[in-house]
Structures are given as C-alpha cells and as structure tokens.
Amino acid sequence: MISQNGFVSSIKILEMSERPLVYFKLDDSSCLIARHSLNFLADVEDGMRIAAVGEYNGRKQFVVKKYAVIGETKIMMEFEMMSSNY
Template identity: 70%
Template sequence: MESKTGTVSKIRVLKMTERPLVYFKLNDENCLIAFHSLNFLAEVDEGMRITIAGTYNSRKQFVVKKYAVIGKTRIMLEFDSSRLPLKNLR
C-alpha cells in the first residue's frame, strides 16, 4: 500500500449507490474512494490538504483505502464559523 500527501481538487460523485463512488484529484493525480466516501464528502473540501493510502487499479487511478485530513476538517471549520453561542458546561 502506498501513501501520498497533497491538496484536493475536483471532487465529484460518480455513482450514487449504497456506497457512493467519489472521484477527486490529489496534486493532479486521479483518485477514487468508495469505502468511507460519505465521511470523505462530509470532512473534505476542495483546497484541503490530506494524506491518503491505497493502491493503483488497472486504469492507473489511485484507489483510496484510508485517508486523514491535515488540519481542521470541513465540519470543524463550519462549527468554528457558526454564529450559535457555546453552552457553558459549568
């Protein structure tokens, strides 16, 4: 299994099924993710830096098995920019 790090661009949903097939580019390299693709769509946005691990298929596309976001995820950024007040836990 190889690992790569880079910036995400061109996120597209190719197939909408029980496990959606998602295409994205990582530093001009074609990548596919199906296993955790819903989490990927919720956490990753274009322009974010991520690390991925996986293998190449017969069409020279990188098939992602694992991924990790470097820095804050999309959900964290939306929570930080939320106008709702934080609750006091005291």
C-alpha cells in the same frame, strides 16, 4: 499499500448508492474513494490537504483505502462558524 499526500481538487460523485463512488484529484493523481466516501464528502473540500493510503488500479487511478485531513476538516470549520455566531 502506497501513501500519498497533497491538495484535493475536482471532487465529483460518480455513482450514487449506499456507498457513493467519489472521484477527486490529489495534486496530479486521479483518485477514487468508495469505502469511506460519505465521511470524505463531509470532511474534505477543494483546496484542503490530505494524506491517503491505497493502491493503483488498472487504469492508473489511486484507489483510497484510508485518508486523513491535515489540519481542520470541513465539519470542524462549519461547527466553529456556527458556534461563533451565537
């Protein structure tokens, strides 16, 4: 397993299913995530910093097995905004 960290950009859903296939860039690396993709879409948006663990496939895309957001997740920020409005 290889670990990487960096800033996320270009999030795209490539295939809609029970477990969507999501493409994103982590700094300059092309990445794919399927296993925890719904959580990833709820937690991460462009510009956020994450740490990811995975392996490269034959197309030199980094296939993410696990990830962690460094700092606050998107859900945490939205919850704080909602609670501050009340």
